[in-house]
Amino acid sequence: xxxxxxxINFLEKEKVKHEIIEHRKVFTAYDKSAxxxxxxxxxxxxxxxxxxxxxxxxxxxSIPANKNLDKDKLKKKINVQRKKxxxxxxxxxxxxxxxxxxxxxxxxxxxxxxxxxxxWKLKSFIEKSLFKNPKIIFNSGDNSFSIRMSPKxxxxxxxxxxxxxxxxxxxxxxxKKSSKRKKK
Numbered sequence: 001x002x003x004x005x006x007x008i009n010f011l012e013k014e015k016v017k018h019e020i021i022e023h024r025k026v027f028t029a030y031d032k033s034a035x036x037x038x039x040x041x042x043x044x045x046x047x048x049x050x051x052x053x054x055x056x057x058x059x060x061x062s063i064p065a066n067k068n069l070d071k072d073k074l075k076k077k078i079n080v081q082r083k084k085x086x087x088x089x090x091x092x093x094x095x096x097x098x099x100x101x102x103x104x105x106x107x108x109x110x111x112x113x114x115x116x117x118x119x120w121k122l123k124s125f126i127e128k129s130l131f132k133n134p135k136i137i138f139n140s141g142d143n144s145f146s147i148r149m150s151p152k153x154x155x156x157x158x159x160x161x162x163x164x165x166x167x168x169x170x171x172x173x174x175x176k177k178s179s180k181r182k183k184k
Contacts, residue, residue, distance in 0.1 A: 002142040004107035007114055011147070016157045018149040025143045027111040029065035032137065032146060040066035042133045046115040048096040048105075048122075051078060053088050058096055058104075060117040062138070063127040067167035074125070074166045108141040115139070118158050125162045126154070 003020065011018055026032045029045035036043070043065040051057045063069060071093045079089045098110045105113060105120060115138050117124035130136050131151045138147045138154070155161055 003145050004141040006107060006119060007116070007141045007147075010116060010119055011157070014157045016149060016153045018147050018153060020140070021137065021146045021148055022144060023146065027143060029139075033065050036137065036146070038137065040064060041129070042136050044115065044130065044136050044138045046113045046139050048101060048113060049074075049093050050096050050100075051075075051090045052092045052094075053090070058100075059123045059125060060113065060115055061125045061127075061166060062115040062130065063167040064130060066170055067127065067129075068170050070166060070168040073168070074164075077125075077162075077164050077166065109143050112139045112141055112143045114141050114147070115154070116158055118160060123160065123162065124158045125164055125166055126151075127167045128163050128165045129167075131163065 021036065023032065023035050026035055029043045030040060033040045033043035041064045044062050045065055047061045047063070047069055048058055049061060049069070051059065061069060061074070075090050075093055082089055101108065101110055101113065108114065115124060115126070133151065135148050135150055136154065138149070140147045149157075155163075
């Protein structure tokens with residue numbers, strides 16, 4: 001199995017009920033849902049974003065494959081908490097680079113980031129709508145394996161999990177109109 005040992009050991013240590021799923025190599029949650037023939041709303045993509053200021057704060061976000069991150073919503077949620085704690089308000093949210101991922105989440109393949117922020121001392125957010133599903137499917141650290149578990153098991157594995165509405169529906173790409181006209 002190519003799942004990083006760190007992930008396997010973590011799940012076993014936390015005694016979290018889970019199932020390892022092997023599938024063809026995929027690089028997106030959308031492709032994972034198509035490959036596994038499951039609804040996009042249960043296939044989770046994990047995003048790593050940096051929040052500035054401070055420029056070094058990175059958080060992991062878990063949202064369904066059928067949604068996109070709403071950076072404005074996330075920034076508002078973070079700033080509500082920061083204001084309560086008397087911290088500087090966030091001004092900008094950006095995705096981390098692949099280089100950052102490789103050097104800070106060792107053993108994890110890009111496109112397969114698992115959602116367990118506590119493994120790397122990172123705050124973890126999860127889209128609230130994922131809790132409506134009996135099971136959800138996460139990245140495992142490898143593009144050929146995924147982890148299926150209940151949202152409650154995930155909450156047990158990540159005790160400081162922040163459950164919020166942080167996404168918006170993914171926009172469908174309009175169909176391209178053919179430049180050729182049909183002959184009558």
